[in-house]
Amino acid sequence: MEGFLPWQWCVVWWIIALPCLVFGIYQLKKILETDRDALPLLGVTGGFIFILSSLKLPSVTGSCSHPTGTGLSVICFGPWITSVICAIVLLFQSFFLAHGGLSVLGANIVSMGVVGPLAGYAVYRALRNTQINMYLTVFIVCALADLFTYFTTSLELALAYPAPAEVGGVMSSFVLFMGIFAITQVPLAIVEGIVLALVFKYIVQLKPDILLRLKIFPEEKIRAARGEA
Amino acid sequence: MSFKYGLEIIALLAIIGFCSLFLYTSSIMSDAEFAGSDTVGSSQIAELTGKAEEDYQPLIGQWVPPSGEIESALFALQAAIGGIFVGWVFGYWKGQKKTA
Numbered sequence: 001m002e003g004f005l006p007w008q009w010c011v012v013w014w015i016i017a018l019p020c021l022v023f024g025i026y027q028l029k030k031i032l033e034t035d036r037d038a039l040p041l042l043g044v045t046g047g048f049i050f051i052l053s054s055l056k057l058p059s060v061t062g063s064c065s066h067p068t069g070t071g072l073s074v075i076c077f078g079p080w081i082t083s084v085i086c087a088i089v090l091l092f093q094s095f096f097l098a099h100g101g102l103s104v105l106g107a108n109i110v111s112m113g114v115v116g117p118l119a120g121y122a123v124y125r126a127l128r129n130t131q132i133n134m135y136l137t138v139f140i141v142c143a144l145a146d147l148f149t150y151f152t153t154s155l156e157l158a159l160a161y162p163a164p165a166e167v168g169g170v171m172s173s174f175v176l177f178m179g180i181f182a183i184t185q186v187p188l189a190i191v192e193g194i195v196l197a198l199v200f201k202y203i204v205q206l207k208p209d210i211l212l213r214l215k216i217f218p219e220e221k222i223r224a225a226r227g228e229a
Numbered sequence: 230m231s232f233k234y235g236l237e238i239i240a241l242l243a244i245i246g247f248c249s250l251f252l253y254t255s256s257i258m259s260d261a262e263f264a265g266s267d268t269v270g271s272s273q274i275a276e277l278t279g280k281a282e283e284d285y286q287p288l289i290g291q292w293v294p295p296s297g298e299i300e301s302a303l304f305a306l307q308a309a310i311g312g313i314f315v316g317w318v319f320g321y322w323k324g325q326k327k328t329a
Contacts, residue, residue, distance in 0.1 A: 004274055040318040047318070051310025054304045058251050089307075096303050097294060135236055161274050180269050187247060194243045198236050206322040 009089035014106030045073035067192040069140025080115035086113030111152035118143030143193035150181040
């Protein structure tokens with residue numbers, strides 16, 4: 001989608017993306033200084049963003065799209081560090097794949113690395129201390145982070161390309177782009193959520209202490225999931 | 230989790246369901262091209278503005294993979310990099326657990 005966003009909008013999205021990135025890098029430095037064991041976890045969550053965002057999958061609408069894979073990183077490290085990982089992935093894609101460009105990178109970081117993760121993070125905070133099953137929480141967070149990424153993409157395009165005012169302006173464009181991006185995304189988001197919940201189960205089994213130390217889920221929940229309760 | 234492999238089974242069912250959904254839609258929609266939603270979105274913009282798709286050029290020039298094959302190779306490379314990270318860390322944790 002390179003070249004489609006007018007330069008004014010590119011600048012706007014860059015201005016929103018940059019402070020998030022700076023804050024993310026600051027948080028990342030802090031967490032790596034205090035806890036070296038967080039590095040492998042960062043590798044796993046970042047690795048899944050790399051894998052999943054490269055898979056273009058066919059969907060019910062007869063077009064293809066790819067998942068984002070940001071959910072795990074949102075749960076483990078919060079939205080800002082996720083923005084930094086997304087920026088790296090998106091930079092790779094715009095340099096080598098012409099999949100998004102340098103000028104629209106800001107817009108892509110906002111949709112994939114800021115709004116999607118923020119939506120997921122809000123859900124995670126709301127559900128973390130409730131009775132709801134831990135893996136179900138992971139599933140909902142991952143699926144929503146994915147879906148909201150594409151909501152945002154649709155909104156970015158609708159703002160830049162509103163339909164003529166007499167047929168509904170920005171709103172009608174938004175619905176149009178939602179039809180293209182978000183509907184395609186629904187089945188992908190569901191599968192992504194389930195797969196990442198499974199990955200989270202393996203992390204719980206192999207390395208529960210890092211999850212406890214970062215206070216990702218309450219101790220009782222992790223113990224119960226490991227069958228120790 | 231009452232059943233040990235519950236989540237694995239759900240994941241497997243979801244993937245099978247996803248594949249069969251794909252087979253079903255591709256058999257009833259004979260005109261489906263399975264183009265990227267980016268491509269569909271691009272032509273939508275061209276329709277909205279009345280400008281040809283080719284008129285849209287990136288603001289900052291960039292290298293474009295010369296062919297679809299090269300592009301998919303690079304995408305595979307990206308997935309491989311991610312796979313190496315994931316596999317390495319899980320192996321590292323597994324080893325840590327064994328020696329502990």
